[in-house]
Amino acid sequence: MIQVDGLTKYYGARAAIRDLSFRISSGEVVGFLGLNGAGKTTTLKILAAVLLPSSGTVRIDGMDVARAPRSLKQRIGYLPEQAPLYDEMTVGGYLRFVAELHGVPAARASTAVEAVEERTDLRSAHSELLGSLSHGYRQRVGVAQALVHGPSILLLDEPSKGLDPAQIIEMRGLLRSLRTTHTVLVSSHILPEIAQTCDRLLVIRDGELVAQGTEHELEQRLGGSGSVVVEVRGSAAAAEAALRGVEGVRAVTVVSGDEDRVELRADAPEALRPAIARAVLAAGLDLLRLDVGQDRLESLFLRLTGGTEA
Amino acid sequence: MVGTMTGWVILAAVLAVDGLLFNAYALEGIRRSADVLTRFFYFSSGTTMVAAIFVSMRLLAEERQAGTLPLLYASPVQDVEIVLGKFFAGLLFLCGLTLLTAYMPLLILVHGKVSVGHLAAGYLGLFLLGSACVAVGTFASALARTQIVAGIVGGALLVALLVTWQLSRVAEPPFAGLFAALALHNLHFVPFESGVIHLRDVAYYLLVTWVLLFAATRVVEARRWR
Numbered sequence: 413m414i415q416v417d418g419l420t421k422y423y424g425a426r427a428a429i430r431d432l433s434f435r436i437s438s439g440e441v442v443g444f445l446g447l448n449g450a451g452k453t454t455t456l457k458i459l460a461a462v463l464l465p466s467s468g469t470v471r472i473d474g475m476d477v478a479r480a481p482r483s484l485k486q487r488i489g490y491l492p493e494q495a496p497l498y499d500e501m502t503v504g505g506y507l508r509f510v511a512e513l514h515g516v517p518a519a520r521a522s523t524a525v526e527a528v529e530e531r532t533d534l535r536s537a538h539s540e541l542l543g544s545l546s547h548g549y550r551q552r553v554g555v556a557q558a559l560v561h562g563p564s565i566l567l568l569d570e571p572s573k574g575l576d577p578a579q580i581i582e583m584r585g586l587l588r589s590l591r592t593t594h595t596v597l598v599s600s601h602i603l604p605e606i607a608q609t610c611d612r613l614l615v616i617r618d619g620e621l622v623a624q625g626t627e628h629e630l631e632q633r634l635g636g637s638g639s640v641v642v643e644v645r646g647s648a649a650a651a652e653a654a655l656r657g658v659e660g661v662r663a664v665t666v667v668s669g670d671e672d673r674v675e676l677r678a679d680a681p682e683a684l685r686p687a688i689a690r691a692v693l694a695a696g697l698d699l700l701r702l703d704v705g706q707d708r709l710e711s712l713f714l715r716l717t718g719g720t721e722a
Numbered sequence: 723m724v725g726t727m728t729g730w731v732i733l734a735a736v737l738a739v740d741g742l743l744f745n746a747y748a749l750e751g752i753r754r755s756a757d758v759l760t761r762f763f764y765f766s767s768g769t770t771m772v773a774a775i776f777v778s779m780r781l782l783a784e785e786r787q788a789g790t791l792p793l794l795y796a797s798p799v800q801d802v803e804i805v806l807g808k809f810f811a812g813l814l815f816l817c818g819l820t821l822l823t824a825y826m827p828l829l830i831l832v833h834g835k836v837s838v839g840h841l842a843a844g845y846l847g848l849f850l851l852g853s854a855c856v857a858v859g860t861f862a863s864a865l866a867r868t869q870i871v872a873g874i875v876g877g878a879l880l881v882a883l884l885v886t887w888q889l890s891r892v893a894e895p896p897f898a899g900l901f902a903a904l905a906l907h908n909l910h911f912v913p914f915e916s917g918v919i920h921l922r923d924v925a926y927y928l929l930v931t932w933v934l935l936f937a938a939t940r941v942v943e944a945r946r947w948r
Contacts, residue, residue: 423948462795464946482798496793500726513797557793 495554499543639705778859847914
């Protein structure tokens with residue numbers, strides 16, 4: 413279990429994080445969410461014992477990370493914001509070096525490297541020079557180096573940063589596969605990205621923890637309950653009136669369209685979709701599409717992190 | 723170092739300069755073998771000092787520049803072990819480089835006589851001087867954010883340690899004695915050149931190495947606060 417109490421870090425007179433306190437249970441995958449500069453990287457650095465806090469403590473299974481005995485550090489795998497790679501080394505050589513650096517005996521290092529290469533789909537790149545790899549592969553090696561010594565706790569600082577959509581899906585799959593075997597804290601400034609892989613979210617803004625809970629809990633706490641997008645054929649005014657007539661719909665906006673195709677957004681829980689469908693059909697309109705609003709997560713993220721909502 | 727071109731370039735440059743100096747300077751005129759050897763160790767001390775700064779300036783500064791320092795900081799390795807590991811890697815490379823110059827004293831052996839004691843003392847001196855200079859470079863590398871700045875800081879520290887003997891000539895006692903004793907080369911290396919080992923000189927170089935590595939460790943530890 414990770415226990416963070418009153419964690420504060422000053423860079424000169426500026427507080428990068430202030431009085432952070434949270435708990436992460438064993439086996440949990442937790443997303444650490446915040447805009448750039450919110451204090452995510454500083455927090456992860458302190459958790460990984462790379463940086464010392466100005467005040468406060470981080471305890472892992474009761475042991476203080478700042479005093480970090482070797483055995484404790486062996487249980488932590490850390491991927492910094494920029495994957496720490498030596499360009500002149502090969503993938504296999506580098507992973508072996510990292511394994512031995514973390515105390516894996518030389519006799520077991522080769523097995524550990526093979527296993528992690530298999531898990532992160534790096535077997536084909538075993539003999540490649542790190543300097544010649546694409547960004548996606550470098551990021552994958554970064555995750556592999558955090559895993560190679562078999563840690564039980566993983567701290568990943570924006571592992572999906574700069575990846576293309578296919579690579580993001582792969583990374584998501586990798587994070588999901590770690591769910592049962594590792595305690596994971598993964599930072600991101602993209603809520604939809606980590607909402608799909610994490611059990612719980614911690615939201616940080618200007619160095620302070622502003623919210624924590626599941627995506628659903630956060631949504632409830634902010635008083636928002638999503639939106640439903642409706643596309644109909646017919647009069648926009650009739651469609652708007654039909655939606656407004658459904659109990660539970662708070663507001664309706666005509667997004668776009670002409671007489672053939674009108675798109676409307678209703679501020680309403682997604683559970684109201686059957687009622688909305690019935691109301692549209694009862695008004696004599698053709699229902700072309702009925703969907704959960706895709707901007708829900710972005711909107712939630714911006715409200716949580718203090719970003720500007722478009 | 724060995725995996726990159728930099729090490730090989732330093733190695734080639736030092737061997738080329740040593741070879742040129744050996745032909746142009748040590749073999750100049752007709753000399754006794756011992757004189758040739760003394761001159762060889764004299765100019766080799768210069769190339770060793772320069773090579774030590776070039777080898778060591780990247781040790782920690784390059785890690786910081788490349789973003790690989792967090793890997794070491796997050797590992798179970800202690801800060802003192804990071805500094806010592808870097809220092810010994812640099813020193814090992816410098817020792818290998820220095821040993822490759824051995825063909826020059828062996829050439830003297832072809833036409834003259836070389837005392838094994840003189841040879842051993844000279845190489846011990848180069849090793850100790852190199853160790854102190856690599857420690858200077860390691861300290862500079864811990865302080866600086868880039869290799870270039872580390873090289874400049876290391877070079878400046880080295881020159882400062884070299885010219886203290888000049889200060890000793892103009893300073894009043896007891897500072898004159900202190901400056902002379904602190905000088906990196908004049909008082910302490912000259913006996914090694916001639917094949918003489920003083921425990922005082924061995925202790926001096928070991929002390930300089932220890933002080934600078936201690937300081938480098940403190941700098942690395944302090945970086946965890948920033």
